[in-house]
Structures are given as structure tokens and as C-alpha cells.
Amino acid sequence: MGSCIICGTSVEGHICDIHEEDAVFEFRGSTPDELTPGRYYRGTVDGFAEFGVFVDIGDSVTGLLHESELDSRLESLSWQPGDTVYVRVTNVRDNGNVDLSWSIRQADDEFRGVLIDDPDEDHELLPEETDEPIDEQSTPDESPESTESESTDSKQTDATTTGAVRTREDSQTGGGAVGLEESESASAADESASAGSADVEGTADEDVEDEPAEAERTPEPPSVDVGDLEGWIGDTVRITGEIVDARQTSGPTVFELRDGTGSVDCAAFVEAGVRAYPSVEEGAVVEIDGEVRERRGELQVETEELELFDEDKREAVLEEIEATLSERARPDEIDPLVADEAVAAESESIRDVVGEIRRAVLEDRPVIVRHSATTDGYVGGAAIERAVLPLVRDRHDRRDAEYHYIDRRPIEGDVYGLDDATTDVTRMLGDRERHDENLPLLVFVAAGGTEESLDGFELLDVYDASKVVIDTVAESTIVDTVDAALAPKADATSVAIADGTTRGPTASALAATVGAHVEEDVRPDLAHLPAVSYWGEVPEAYAAAAAEAGYDGTAVSEIREAVALEAYYQSYEDKRELVTDLLFGGRETTDADVRGLASHVSEQFREKLDVAVETAQENLDRRSVGDETIGVLDIDRFTHTYDFPPATLLLDELYRRSDDLTAIVGVDEDELHVRSGHELDVRELVDAADETVEGADLEPLSTRSHRIEFLAGQRSTVVDAVLDAIVDSV
Template identity: 50%
Template sequence: MGSCIICGSSVDGRVCELHEEDVVFEFRGTQPDELTPNRYYRGTVDGYAEFGIFVDIGDSVTGLLHKSELDQRLDSMDLEPGETIFVQVQNVRDNGNVDLGWSIRQEKSRFRGALIDDPDAEQELLDEEEDEAEEQAEETEDIGEPEPVESTTEEAEPEETDESTEAEESVDESEPETEETEDSAPEFEQATVDQLDDLVGNRVRLEGEIETARQTSGPTVFELRDETGTVECAAFEEAGVRAYPEVDEGDIVRIEGEVERRRGDLQVETEALVILTDDERDAVTERMEEAVVQRARPAEFEALTEDPAVEAVAEPIRDAATAIRRAIIEGRPIVVRHAGNADGYAASSAIERATLPLIRDEHGAGEAEYHYFDRRPLEGSVYDMNDATKDITTMLQNRDRHGETLPLFVFVGAGGSAESIDGFDLLDTYDARRVVVDERTIEEGVAEAVDILVSPTLEGDYETSATVLGATVGAHVNPDVREELGHLPAVSFWEDTPDQYTALAAETGYDADDTRKLREAVALEAFYQSYEDKRELISDLLFADEAEDPVGLAEHISEQFRERIETEIETAEANLEERTVDDETILVLDTESYTHQYEFPPEPLLLDELFRRHRDEAGALIGVGTDEAYIRSQTGVDVRAVAERAGDEAPGAAVDVRGARDGRIEFLSGERDAAREALIDALADELAALQTA
């Protein structure tokens, strides 16, 4: 038994349970499971990520201080690598990940005591006790060393003789032998990153690209990527001083050093680093390019089921899958931007489902999947300057603060309209690669603004869904999840689901009623918190455990969907206006007056359902709100032509297309009445022109 260092009560150890949170510990263990949850520990900042701060607890264990645990925004934290902070160990997971919390005490003096947490010791030591022990050890060493005896006679001083001269000459003659010994050190062995696991303790030569360079309180750490993987290379100039300041991210270099393990991870202790130029640089770049493309490219194309629309874009699908797989290999974050509807969510979730296991395999479990993959819904299907500016800002912050490489952007069910081109051009300014997977007609200029484009409409008169394409891309990103994606295409069709996808869903264990419930549940959840990806919730909906109930959660949410949309449809139908212009019948709904603002369903979804129920009565439906209108038709109305004609008729309304493929047109709210009438007339003219054609 001992006494608590705070209150003096009897206790096993050095602190009682009541006062354990008043003590800060210094960790001397080597394994995460040796930490004690709920204790406060002294740590040092190791680095930043988008989702939090990595903190070293002792010399061998690193934990994550998630941004949600901070008392201020992550981007406002003024902490440098190597800086001391105090954190609480909240949880040690089975996989070794350590969850940390922020301590409001950020000075050691604010704790009521300090202990050493050494798993090899019988009990914790006070900091002061350890200091005293070290002092006693030093004193003992000093006492044990004999005092040097000073000579008091001249005879004790050696005289310079010919013999001593000969001895000095003998020493000089031995110097070449020392040089030969140094020269005989093992030469550097040419190696690649994937070979380093078997070369620990050896001196190696690596060639590749500098991914990141970060300065710690000690060495400068360069992350080197070659054609087989990445490894950290530590170069020490002086504590906290940048080694090789001329080396920057993107440089092709040769590094020589010794392979070591640090906290279980491989690291190269750098002895020399040289920037390669001209032919040497080109040779390394070409070798890396060929190797990564070969590794990333899917072996062959195989559709989920027979589908001419998908087979028409077999090579672009392989190209898209290659780009995603390559980003994973290179440690490049992937940002998926998708339409904010059920089709967009299902399509992007298919790619997410395929990508996350590969990220875990490549970069480890834990928070890696959140660091290297982000799914962000769009308001509609347009990627505008507002979206692009937000992405660029986040991208540059991550690059400058955390050394993150520029991401690969994948647009799913979005990006095919001309309104997205300015956003793509802004990304291109920073050389961020862009992949578009879109099922609808691709407008002029889009193909030139992106790197990879997947759309059957470029190959012929095909109709499909974004999820059909997204699931097929996902199956080629990761063939291991192919069977898990089989039901998703059927989820994406609101009506007239192709027979082959109904059959494929049935093979996966989902009947038509199941896929309907999933579609409606995802549509409802897509509306709420529409700017959040809702990763776990959407995954739970779309990929439930079939052995239990594949649509248990979805069924409950689907019931809410039906109740809410039926209420809105009933109100809308009671206030539908039927207009006949030049023998063309158009249904008009005043969405400003007869829909609930900021409530489910959103106007586009409501108008879709309303038109499906009444399209036999009219050629088109237009919903007119405060400063925008949505057009629905079944004859391929050219929304841009409608907006142009309406603009000529109501020049003061500033009529403009906001999203042609979404049927969305904007105007000035002060000219709403004029814009409304002009749009109805222009829509009737367009319908008549289509009838004539």
C-alpha cells in the first residue's frame, strides 16, 4: 500500500481514483495498450491532418486529437511540431489507435502532481524522485572516479626525444589505415520502397519524388514516393533547422541513407540528398509513371450486367478507375463531388465503398480513410465558382498547413453542364485533376475542361443513371466489392427500372419494393444537412447486413418520405394552374405560395413527382418561386432557348440559366410577374417548335 500524492489516503499506487485526473503522467511505455484511459499525459505535437492533430505520447506511441475535441477551430491552433501539450487518453482501440482529448490545463504547474508512467516499474515514480535518483547516480559515478594526480616534479614531464618523434611519425603513418577503414564502409544498395522492409540496418539509395517536406523540432522529414510506395526520410542539420532547404515538393531526387524503424514504421536516416536534373530526372519520372499506371489500371473491363450504355464507355470507365486507384497509390486525397439527390448519393457511395478498403490497405486503418477520401454533395448538378472556391481554399490550407498533396476531384452525376466549366478551370489553375462521371448530355466545352469524361451520351442515344456508371467504376476500382454494389443501379431509377438491373438487385437479395424504400430513404436524408456527406448514415442505409434486414432502417425513413411528399403533392395539386398557349398545355405551380420553404421535399424533387403524375395532361410543368423557376418536360425542351426567349420578352428581369440540365432558371425577384409570363410564353413556343420538328 502507498499514499496518494494529493490527499495522502491509502491507495495501491501513487494516486487515488478521486485525484487521478489532477495528475499528469509522462509515458515511458512502448505499446498503446500500456496507456491508462482517462489519465492525462504530456505529449508533443507530431503533425496536422484535416481531421485533427497527431500527438506523440512518449517516444513510441502516437494518438489522434480529433478536431471535435478542441476548444477552438483547428485552423486557428498555433501549435508547431515538437511543441509540448497536455492531453487525456480517452480510448485505446483494439487496432492500437489512441483517441485523445484536449486538457484545459496546458501548463504542467497547473496539475497538482506529476508521475512517471513506466509499465516496467513496480509503481509510478514522482518526477522529483526520478531526478533525485539520477543525481545520486551521478554523484556515485563522480565518487568512484579517481582524482587525477598532478605532477610536482619536473622529472614527471616527459622530455621530447627522438623516440617520441618516432612515435608521432608512427601515428601519422597509421592515418591512411583509418581512411581505408572509413572508405571500406558498406556501399549504398540501390533499392525501391517496397524492398525496405527487408533492408532494415542497411545503407540504401532511393530515387523518387518528394511528396511533402515538414520541419519538426528535430530533423526535417521528407516523404519520398517512388514507383512502389512512400517512405519518410529524416535529415538532420541542427535541431529545428531545415535540412536541404533547396529541396521542395515535386522535386525528383536521389536519397542515400540507412533504413531504420521508428515507432514501428520504416524511416531512412538521410546521409545525402541530391536533386536530379535532365536525363536522370526524366528517367526516374518515366519509370515511376509507367509503374504506377501499370499497377493502377484494372486488368480488363467487365460490366455489372449486360448493358449497351455501359459497354459504350468501357475504356473511359477503366480510365476513371485507374485515376482513382492511382491517387490511392500515390497518397493523393480523393474528393468526390456529387449531385445532391438519391442518384448522386447512391453513385458516389458506390465509389466510396470500393475506395475505402484500398485506402486502409495502402495507408493503414484508423483515420486514414477520412484523410484520403471526402465525399461532398452539391446543391444540384452544377459545380459553380462558389463550390470551386471552397474546394480550392480547403485544398490550399491542407497543402500549406499539413503538407497534403493536391487531391483528385471526381464528379458524379454532376459537372456535365456548361455552368461547371468556370469551376473546372479554377481547379485546372492549380493542376488538380478532374474526372467527370455523368449520365446526361454533356454540353459543349466540358470535355475540354476535364481530364477524364465518362458519359454514354457522347457515344450515342443512351439513357442510364449516374449510379449505373458509378457502380461500374467502383467495381473496377475494387473488384472485391463488385457483389456488394449489385443492387445500387435499381435504387437509382424512380420509374422504368431496366429489367437487367431489377434482376441484378434480386440476385443480391433486394426486390423492387426494397430498392424503392432505399431510394426514398436516401432522397429524404439527402435533403437534411444537404452540405454534409453523411457517410456512415448513407452506408448504413445502402449496405445493411442482409442476414438481418437489408432495408430495416430504410423502411422507417421511407415511410416518412411518403407521408411528407404526399402532403406536399396534395397541396400542390390543389393549386396547379393549367395554361394553354398556342395550343400547348402547360401546368404552372406557384412554388413561392404553395410549397413549404426549407422543408422536405425540395422543389426539384416535388416537381419531378408532380410531373410524373400529370404528364399525360400537359407537355410541360413549370414551378415559379421567388427568384427562380424549374421546368419539367418529356420532349427534351431546350432550357437555354426558353431562358433566352424569356429574356428578350422581359429584359428587366435578368433571366438567366442557373442549371440547364436541372431545368433551373433565375430572374430578379422584383420582376417576378414579368419573368413568370415570359417564361410560360417562351416554354409554349419551344414546345410548339419541338412538335413541328
């Protein structure tokens, strides 16, 4: 008879049934059926699968720790094959499969005893009762002599220790202290105690208080930029930067530190699940000394010392980070896709926008492209997406990273309203809460350039979401609101949209230029995009660039029309793969069906548009107002509301085919659209009409696309008043 090592009860062996779960076992068997379900075992990581982690228990048995049993996401684990972990055997199946569950205790000294499970014996054994050595796990309570002995024998054993970061003042309490230059490390637990989101390894250091002379001779570690850490694996270095994330795992505390060259996880361990350096939070600026390790393909610094900077030092470091990031992100020179004076004149603005986009990628912020659901919007948005995708793929190993860090979201019209802003704010706050994502950079293409978008932008400002605008016009109020704006004009009335064309470069021409500088390697892919975005005559330089890229006039026209048709259907979806096939399929595949996709879709475009225009021409009401003739189309009665083409595209084409009209006004139930070759300011039209119509609640919906909103009950009087205002303006 023996006695329980915990309670002293007389038992056959050394542990009673009540306290069996308080001990950890080392397995000496060779088959799964020799395991005892319910017991905790020391094991080692064997490998990883999509559904969990395989753990070796002993030399011959492997079990599965399913991802549902983990206390963190599988992809966040920093384990390496061979790392020690502690698991519980929950079931041994008839086919020999072993089911495991997670143990919150991840070191021998966190259990109340260590026993040997040897099936050849009648009962469990104490370590001293077996001739075979067991893997002793060092603890903070070890004496200097025992630590020294282990150090001497380290060449003959595989046992490793976990470095714990402690200062002299709090070494008795086990808490991490900040800001003290003198600190000492104590061996804390087995390497497995850090299992969770990160592992921390190190060699237990001796207490050096009795050897001050030797300590004074210890050289400071070299200061290294985060971006250069790959060349310092295995070395102790010093890094300085801002803490952008602090999270507690079941093992160590993990701080994400960034400087101007990149970011890296720094693991600090006191004891399993206990917060190290509790005063260090997000936004703190620190200096960390530690060894550079590689964990599952990712670099990690094992924190040995940490110093928290005061306000003066903090500001200096943040300024340096800011300067370095700006220098890395902002291009030195701008080389337009073609010789275009209007684009070249915006070189400084292009540099600003490129810098904001590249910086967002460097800071792991998602890039959200918001663009109008038009050909110009889709082509320009796709140009930005095309440029950002390779940067995201290069920076993130996750297969789904390209769907998290770059997204394209069309909006109806060219105004970013509260409805769109509410959608974006809801999604970005949810992503931050559920997935710990940073707030995004929003890039507006062919949208957001006029002050009608201010309400939406102001909601984004509440949450400090960054934003840039790439449009044919950017009014001064918008320029003052966004982080960067790229537009050749500041006056919406100077952008002629009578037939769907613009004076000067399109938003797509600007966006393609930006994309070529965000990622130089995609420049050849973007050369034909500006030509696709012009509904009128394509500028000669852009037509030549498209031809050189393999797109003749017919191909350019077919792509333009195909994108316009597909932009209308499922207008709130990005249709990434379909748009990619339309815009770039001719370059990326020899598949005849894909190469002919644009031609096929453009045929449908022309058929549908021709039928709609013929119907509109037959029902166009030509009104004489003063000395001018204005065409009025009742959109509500003479178009198919939920079928292609949309009113904007229909009115553009209708105006192209109506040479004798001063303007065309399309009237819907509670809004109207104006098309004219004259420069008209819809705000002035609204002011003039409002003087003659009471209670119509006239509002300019978009000064860029000449839309006016009114109350449906005043429809006829509003139309008359607007027609008079148009004649007075021309």
C-alpha cells in the same frame, strides 16, 4: 570543497546552482523522491500513451513526458522503446508521479557537462569518480583511435551511435552537401539527438581517405523500389525518387521520397535541429543510399549519402514515376456489373476515372466526392466512397484516416458553382496549411457535367486541384476542363428528366461500375445500387442484379424513396453512417431495426409526397398556349418552402401523374423549372424569351435539370415568354 566544472566556483560537489541546468545527469537512485526537480536527466523511452510518452530515468523510476511538452505531434514521433532521450524533471508529486518536460539538447555533447546523480553520495559525482560505467555518447570530435576502440567493444556494450551525413568539402562546417558522389559519414551524437519526428541510427564510420583501395572495392548498394523496402530491413539500399516533403525536426531533417511504388521517410542528420542538405526542397529528384529501419511500425531510411539529380535526370525519373503510377492505378480491363452496352461503350473513360481515383489514394491525396443532393447523387457518391474506404484503411494506420482521405460532400442541384468551389478551396488550403495534407482529387457524381459549372472548376484550376466527372452528360467544355470525364452523352437536351428519369444509364450505374474497379472486393456490395437510382422502370439487367444480391423490387423501391427523403434533410451533410445503413444495412447486420429502416423511412416519403402532389394538382394552372396545354404551378405560393418534398422532386412526380400536358412549369420567386417529355434546351428557351422581355436578366441555371433564373420583378412576363418559347420548341 570542489569546484564547478563550468565556471570554477568553489562548491560542495562539481556544479554550482547557476550552471546546474547546463549539465545533464545520469540517475543512480531507486525512488522518485530522490530526483532533483529542475535538473536534466538522460532517460530511455519506456512506452507510449494517448497523452504522452513514458520515460525511464535510471533503472527504477519512470516519468511522463506529456504531449503538451513535445515540440511536435505525438503521432509524428519515430521513437522506439529503448531509445535514449533527454528530459527535464519539472515536478515530483506526492504520489510518486514524475512530470517531465522536453529538452532541446538531445546528446551528451550538447550539454556543458555530464554528472552522476547518486543519492547515496553527498554530492553529484564526476563519471571518473564512480566504479560503475556510464553510457558514453560518441561525438564528431572523437579520434579514430577512440572510435576504433568503441567498435571493438561494441559487443560488450549497448551504446549506439548516430550517423551524420557529410561530404568531404563540408565536413568541417557540419553542413550536408548535395550532388557529390564521394562522401564520408562521421559519428555525430547519441541516438537520442534525433528525437522528434524521426530517429536516425548508424555506426560511426572511420575516415577512409588513407585507404582508397579499400573504398574503391566497396560495392554500391542494391537499387530497390520503395514498395519493396519491407524486405530489406537492416540492409543498406539505394532508392531514387521525388522529394514530396521536407521537414525539420528538433533532431534530423526528414525527407519524404516517393517513387512509382510508394513513399518513405528518409532521415538525414547533421546535428540536432540543423537542416541537412539545405538545397534539397520539395520537387527535387534525388538518389539516397541508406539503411532501412522500422520505427514504430513505419519504415524509414537512415540517409548515408544523397545525390541531387540535374534537370535531365530529374525529368527522366519523373516520367518513370508517372508511367509506373499510371500502370498501377489504371485497370487493364473493364467488366461491367451487368450486360449494358451503354456502359461497355464507356470502358476507356471508366479506366481513366478509376485510374485517377486509385492514383490519388496511392499519392496520399484525399478523395472528395461532390454529388447532387438527390437519390442518384447520393447512391453514386456512396458507391465511390464504399470503394475508396478499404484502400484508405489499408494504406493508413491512423484511426481517423478514413475521415481525412475520403469525404463526401453533397451540393444543391447539379451545378458546381462558385459558392461550392470557394468552400472546397478554403478547406483544402486550410488542411494543407494546418495538417500538411496534399491537395485532393474532387470526384463529381450526378453533378458538374454542364458548362454552368465552369466558373467553379476554373477556381479549382487556380490551385491545380484534380477533378473528374461522373454524370449522365458531360459537355465538351467540361471534358476539356477536367482530368477525366465519364458520361454517355454530350448533349444535355438528350437527357430526359421530365419525370426524374434519364435516357441511358444513371450516374449511379456509372459510379457503381467505377467503384467495382477501384476495389474489386466491394463489387458484391454495389450490385443493387444501379437499380436503386432509376425512378422510372428499372432496366431488366439491373433489376436482376439487385434480386441476385438479395433486393427484390419492393426493397429497391423502398431504399430509393428513403434515400430521397434523407437527402433533403441536412442536405449539405454526407450522413455517412445513415446512408450506409440505408444502402448496405441489409447486407451488414441482422438487426431488425436497421434492416427495416428503409421501409420505415419510405413510408414517410410517400405520405409527404402524396400530400404535396394532391395540393399541387388542385392549384395547377392549366394554360392553353397555341395548340398546347401547359401546367403552371406557383411554387412560391402552393408549396412548403422548407419542408419535403423539394420543388424538383414534386414536379417530377406531378408530371408523372399528368398525362395530358405538354409541359409543366414550376415558378418560384426568381427561378422556374421546366418538365416535358420533349427534348428542350433551356439555353434556347432563354434566348427566345430574352428577345421579348427586357431587363429580366434571364440565365439558364442548369441545362441538365432545366432551371432558369430571372429577376423577380419581371416574374409574370418571364413566365409568359417562356411558355411561348416552349410551344415554339415542341
